[in-house]
Each structure stands twice: as structure tokens, then as C-alpha cells.
Amino acid sequence: MALGSYRAYVNGFPVTSNSPLVIGDPSGSTFKCDLKDFMLVLNDEQQLYRVLFPSYVALVEDLARELVEKLLSQKGAKPNEFVGLDPKLPMDEAAEQWITFQPVETWAMVILKFGGRGWSSFQGGRRGVVEAVTIRNLCAHGIPVINKKALNRLASASTQSQRLPSVGDQIVLDRATFSKHVATLRRFARSMADSVANMPDMPEGLTVPIVSESERRAP
Structure with a gap:
């Protein structure tokens, strides 16, 4: 509907x-x-999109966790290629924690690079994705304006030609802005998924365990 x-x-x-x-x-x-x-909330467009938007970012993060597991279990990636990933955890937990605690600027490039892609592989690129995630974080914490931390993060993800907001600017999340961010996230997700899907699988029977059974049982 x-x-x-x-x-x-x-x-x-x-x-x-x-x-x-x-x-x-x-x-x-x-x-x-x-x-x-x-x-x-339903009749306040700004408030409605603030409630809905975090779910879209969460879906992309869930996809990234699945892709990390696939890279490790099917594509021959090694745990040490994911800086900060805990090799002593079971694969699903390691991927969960890695995506949760690493910034998108880090984990996105790792996933994209495996398939020979980068931020320029999709419209919106690094600035678009970082802006979407930053807005999600502010909305999730009930912060209605751009703060210094958010501005610094946007600045580090922007080129000189890309306009930056100012500290104290209201977060606008109307239908047009919401649709723009969602479109960027969809292109980002598609680029990551295609990057991994187009990689060759490991030879049948070959696996790269993230942690051995003896290590898992060790105190």
C-alpha cells in the first residue's frame, strides 16, 4: 500500500x-x-521519515555482514584482510562485530575492493553513503541538527567541490531528501553485492576457517 x-x-x-x-x-x-x-508521526512527514530511515541503513549493514561471511567462507578471503576483525570468534559473530564497530568508510572499501570496485562505482559515492549513515545516527539519537562531530565526518568524506552544512543546521528529511538517501543506499548495496557475486568461488572442498575447533575450545 x-x-x-x-x-x-x-x-x-x-x-x-x-x-x-x-x-x-x-x-x-x-x-x-x-x-x-x-x-x-504518520501525518508529520519529517518525523515519519526520521522514524523510517534508520531501517534502510540497517538493511545495508545486514547485507554487508552477509557479504563478509561469504567472502570468508566462499571466496577465499583471509581474516587478516579485514583489519580489526576478531579471528577467534565464529565467522558470523566476527562479521557482526566488524560491521558494527568499524565505520562504513572502512568496511565498505574492503568489500568493494575485493571485486575491483570503489566509491566511484556508483552514483553518490563516499559522500552520499557517509551522509546517509551520519543522518541515520543523528536521527537515531534524536539530534535534530548537524553537530560538530557530524560535520567533521562529512568533511572527511567530501571533495572540495562538495558543499558542506554548518554546525546547527536543521536536518531536513522530507520526501525528496529521504528518496535521495535511499537511492544512494540502494546503489551502494547493489555495487557491494555485485562486487562479491562476480568473484570466483574457492575450489570445492577448500575452506578458510576463521578459527579452528581447538582454538574455539581453548580457555
């Missing part, structure tokens, strides 16, 4: 009771929200 149709659908609920009403998730998740609060 398109957003406009869904908004009209929710706003058209025939609510006559004055008692508090709670919105739940029929799919079975633990999501619960007061109907009035839900409708306030």
Missing part, C-alpha cells in the same frame, strides 16, 4: 471511543504504539 493510501486509511479509522487505543503488529512482533502518537 502506498504511503498516501495508508495514511488516508489510518486517518479514516472510525474511532468513537475516548479510551486509549494501541496499535499493534499483526505479524507477531512486539511493536505497540498509542494510536494518537502513531497518527501524529
